[in-house]
Amino acid sequence: MYPIVDHEVLAPRVHRLRVKAPVVAEKAKPGQFVILIIDQKGERVPFTISDWDTDAGTVDFVFIEVGKTTRQLATLQPGDTLLSFIGPLGRPAEVDHYGHVVSVLSGYGIAAMVPILKALKEKGNTLTTIVQAPDAERLFGQKPLEELSDTVIWALGTKGDGMMESTTVAMRKLLNQHPKRRIDRVIAMCSLCLMRVLSEMTRPYAIKTMVHLTPVMVDGTGMCGACRLSVGRTNRFACVHGPEFDGHEVDGWEVLMARRCTYADESILQQGFQCRGCSQW
Amino acid sequence: MTDEKETKGAPEKKPKLNLNRVEMPKQSEHERRHNFDEVALGYTWEMAKEEASRCIQCKKRPCQQGCPVNIDIPDFIAALQRENMEEAAKVLKRKTSLPGVCGRVCPQELQCENACTLNKKGAPVAIGRLERFIADWERTQGSATMPEMAPSTGKKVAVVGSGPSGLTVASDLAIFGHQVVLFEALHVAGGVLMYGIPEFRLPKEIVQREVQYVQSLGVDLRLNTVIGINYSLDELLRTDYDAVYLAPGAGLPKFLGVPGENLNMVYSANEFLTRTNLMKAYLYPEYATPIKMGKKVAVIGGGNVAMDAARCAVRLGAQEVYVIYRRTRAEMPARLEEVENAEEEGIQFHFLCNPTAFLSDGRNNVAAMELIRMKLTEPDESGRRRPVPIPGSEYILDVDTVVVSLGTSPNPLIPSTTPDLNVTRWGTVVIDERGRTSKARVWAGGDIVSGGATVISAMGEGRIAAASMHEYLSNGQKKIIPPSPQKDDDKTE
Numbered sequence: 001m002y003p004i005v006d007h008e009v010l011a012p013r014v015h016r017l018r019v020k021a022p023v024v025a026e027k028a029k030p031g032q033f034v035i036l037i038i039d040q041k042g043e044r045v046p047f048t049i050s051d052w053d054t055d056a057g058t059v060d061f062v063f064i065e066v067g068k069t070t071r072q073l074a075t076l077q078p079g080d081t082l083l084s085f086i087g088p089l090g091r092p093a094e095v096d097h098y099g100h101v102v103s104v105l106s107g108y109g110i111a112a113m114v115p116i117l118k119a120l121k122e123k124g125n126t127l128t129t130i131v132q133a134p135d136a137e138r139l140f141g142q143k144p145l146e147e148l149s150d151t152v153i154w155a156l157g158t159k160g161d162g163m164m165e166s167t168t169v170a171m172r173k174l175l176n177q178h179p180k181r182r183i184d185r186v187i188a189m190c191s192l193c194l195m196r197v198l199s200e201m202t203r204p205y206a207i208k209t210m211v212h213l214t215p216v217m218v219d220g221t222g223m224c225g226a227c228r229l230s231v232g233r234t235n236r237f238a239c240v241h242g243p244e245f246d247g248h249e250v251d252g253w254e255v256l257m258a259r260r261c262t263y264a265d266e267s268i269l270q271q272g273f274q275c276r277g278c279s280q281w
Numbered sequence: 282m283t284d285e286k287e288t289k290g291a292p293e294k295k296p297k298l299n300l301n302r303v304e305m306p307k308q309s310e311h312e313r314r315h316n317f318d319e320v321a322l323g324y325t326w327e328m329a330k331e332e333a334s335r336c337i338q339c340k341k342r343p344c345q346q347g348c349p350v351n352i353d354i355p356d357f358i359a360a361l362q363r364e365n366m367e368e369a370a371k372v373l374k375r376k377t378s379l380p381g382v383c384g385r386v387c388p389q390e391l392q393c394e395n396a397c398t399l400n401k402k403g404a405p406v407a408i409g410r411l412e413r414f415i416a417d418w419e420r421t422q423g424s425a426t427m428p429e430m431a432p433s434t435g436k437k438v439a440v441v442g443s444g445p446s447g448l449t450v451a452s453d454l455a456i457f458g459h460q461v462v463l464f465e466a467l468h469v470a471g472g473v474l475m476y477g478i479p480e481f482r483l484p485k486e487i488v489q490r491e492v493q494y495v496q497s498l499g500v501d502l503r504l505n506t507v508i509g510i511n512y513s514l515d516e517l518l519r520t521d522y523d524a525v526y527l528a529p530g531a532g533l534p535k536f537l538g539v540p541g542e543n544l545n546m547v548y549s550a551n552e553f554l555t556r557t558n559l560m561k562a563y564l565y566p567e568y569a570t571p572i573k574m575g576k577k578v579a580v581i582g583g584g585n586v587a588m589d590a591a592r593c594a595v596r597l598g599a600q601e602v603y604v605i606y607r608r609t610r611a612e613m614p615a616r617l618e619e620v621e622n623a624e625e626e627g628i629q630f631h632f633l634c635n636p637t638a639f640l641s642d643g644r645n646n647v648a649a650m651e652l653i654r655m656k657l658t659e660p661d662e663s664g665r666r667r668p669v670p671i672p673g674s675e676y677i678l679d680v681d682t683v684v685v686s687l688g689t690s691p692n693p694l695i696p697s698t699t700p701d702l703n704v705t706r707w708g709t710v711v712i713d714e715r716g717r718t719s720k721a722r723v724w725a726g727g728d729i730v731s732g733g734a735t736v737i738s739a740m741g742e743g744r745i746a747a748a749s750m751h752e753y754l755s756n757g758q759k760k761i762i763p764p765s766p767q768k769d770d771d772k773t774e
Contacts, residue, residue, distance in 0.1 A: 023506065024511075026511075027510065027511060037468055041561075041567060041568045041569060042568075042569050043560060043568075043569040043570040044468075044560065044570070068566075068569055069569060083468060084504070084505050085505065086466065086468075086505045086506075086507060087510075089507075089510065218552055218555050218556060218570075219467065219476075219551075221466050221467075221510075221692070221694065222532050222533050222692050222693065223530075223531060223533070223534075223551055223555070223692065224534070224549060224551045224552040224555045225533060225534035225536075225548075225549035225551055226548075226549070228536075228549075229543065230543060235536060235542075235543070237533055240533070240694065252543060254645055255544060255545075255645050256543075257645075258544070258545045258644065258645030259543065259545055259645075262545050262546070262573060263571055
């Protein structure tokens with residue numbers, strides 16, 4: 001059993017849990033994830049690690065209440081336990097000295113990107129960070145982003161609209177300055193549609209764009225094949241080959257988005273989860 | 282149950298041979314289409330006694346030689362004939378810790394029962410059903426018979442993977458007196474016995490009882506621990522462990538590589554079965570894992586896993602279930618018994634055809650598949666008749682769910698983090714005849730070696746490796762000469 005040692009509400013329906021799992025904390029690297037099960041009747045659900053403490057043996061992750069399991073997670077308090085907590089899974093994010101790195105974050109990515117940004121900073125990169133959130137009330141985790149980034153762009157949507165536009169407009173401005181103000185790499189951990197749009201935006205500039213994909217997973221250790229996607233015309237499995245992929249090589253975004261939503265109508269209960277204009281709805 | 286005896290020309294010897302086996306009762310076809318309860322109901326005491334009485338206790342014991350784990354079959358049947366159940370259970374447990382599993386899922390018709398002397402004249406003794414009967418008797422008794430345990434050797438062994446192969450090695454080495462830690466990546470032990478084989482063929486309670494038995498031998502089970510991630514193989518060898526057995530099992534599922542294969546509602550058999558069996562999606566929403574199922578389900582492949590997937594689909598409410606196989610019924614790798622069960626449950630078999638594309642409904646859900654008819658060629662040098670497509674024979678079959686069951690490739694987690702572990706170009710771990718890998722102090726078996734085989738062959742490989750490991754551990758040597766890394770390995774990339 002894996003005890004919960006801390007639970008913080010970061011914004012409405014956004015939570016951070018800290019779980020005691022020394023074996024996971026020992027090996028965690030930026031961009032990796034865990035799979036947890038709450039109890040005997042629970043499902044296996046992946047979450048990207050947002051922080052860890054090897055000495056204390058704890059692992060943090062941030063989640064948004066969207067469905068059955070995340071709602072149940074939101075009720076857990078320190079002292080409660082999880083049945084299973086497996087990780088760190090997946091390959092760590094690629095980190096090197098690239099120069100100027102633009103990252104795009106939304107949702108859980110606002111927290112889960114922090115370890116990657118830290119590692120990029122240590123490698124001496126210049127960091128521009130675009131943070132997307134529906135509104136100021138639902139924004140969280142600003143402090144580490146401000147500390148790590150050379151520039152932070154807050155891309156807040158206006159009520160009910162313009163969420164994606166606020167980010168793409170910011171990105172467009174940066175791309176217009178390229179190559180005078182050169183962008184060497186883009187990393188995105190945000191909604192699937194936004195990652196797709198960003199990949200298409202950077203393609204003409206041949207700026208390497210890494211996307212963090214979160215297809216549906218079951219076992220998460222390379223056995224079930226639920227998380228497969230086509231990258232560079234071959235089937236890859238996000239749990240062992242990813243979750244970070246080159247956005248320009250991902251083919252079949254449409255199918256990927258459809259697969260992502262297979263179970264949405266059953267377990268995603270939240271109203272307004274629907275992306276505008278998404279073919280799946 | 283009938284007492285007919287075939288009396289041929291020659292006068293029979295004294296103990297008359299009963300050439301008909303006692304049938305095992307099954308749930309009716311109509312009933313079982315709607316539940317996940319076990320299909321085969323097992324013998325009653327009378328049935329078991331009658332079936333046991335058919336064994337002539339021949340001297341040559343061919344059945345035992347036909348058993349990959351060398352169970353003393355004539356002895357447990359003799360104990361049954363004497364109505365000594367405790368003795369029968371004890372004999373069984375000498376060679377297997379998983380009798381309830383083996384009695385249900387072993388292909389006995391190819392092994393012990395195939396070798397049975399009676400098989401030459403009529404039906405062989407139903408050894409599997411008797412094994413199952415004894416295992417079930419012992420389980421309902423509450424207390425399990427314990428084997429004689431050797432005194433502690435002070436040696437420590439890591440077993441990676443708690444499927445049939447790992448459980449066999451863990452129990453063998455524990456009985457030999459070694460300290461065993463059994464690592465499992467999932468949240469429950471049992472491997473394919475839990476995630477793969479459905480409840481209606483192998484109740485999960487039985488698997489868990491047999492896992493508990495292995496634990497009762499002193500095996501330390503560590504769930505939720507992925508070797509290759511939490512600890513590398515080298516870390517295990519460098520730290521606590523004198524030897525390691527690798528049995529991490531199946532890896533990434535294989536696909537056809539045809540257009541549309543990633544459409545929504547195209548599952549791998551592993552995903553489909555894991556959701557259904559391990560996560561109990563058939564009990565959704567009591568269990569949180571859902572499974573989406575359409576009305577017309579196509580299962581691609583002809584193995585036991587394909588049969589399991591097809592039969593799960595029936596129980597999950599599919600109206601029509603097709604098994605699509607590119608060869609003919611005669612070449613199907615699935616057990617005949619499972620094929621018959623599937624047919625009884627209304628599953629339709631489409632032979633000599635192969636999917637060439639999956640078609641979308643316009644919203645990226647699968648709506649149909651294009652198939653091409655196949656024909657078998659004349660046997661080649663290997664004697665195999667290869668299926669080849671018949672040009673221009675493409676046709677469309679409407680389906681809304683597809684389960685691709687074409688086997689798996691080995692999980693790359695351990696090989697990719699262990700550079701000096703020799704693997705074939707298919708990614709399977711290379712071993713010698715005693716289960717040793719190219720790496721000192723490391724043995725391997727099960728699907729990581731075979732690429733995908735039966736429960737009992739994985740157990741057999743475990744039995745051989747455990748003996749070799751025990752020999753090594755008993756010699757007190759720290760160094761062992763591994764088989765030449767180049768041997769058998771010309772195909773390694």
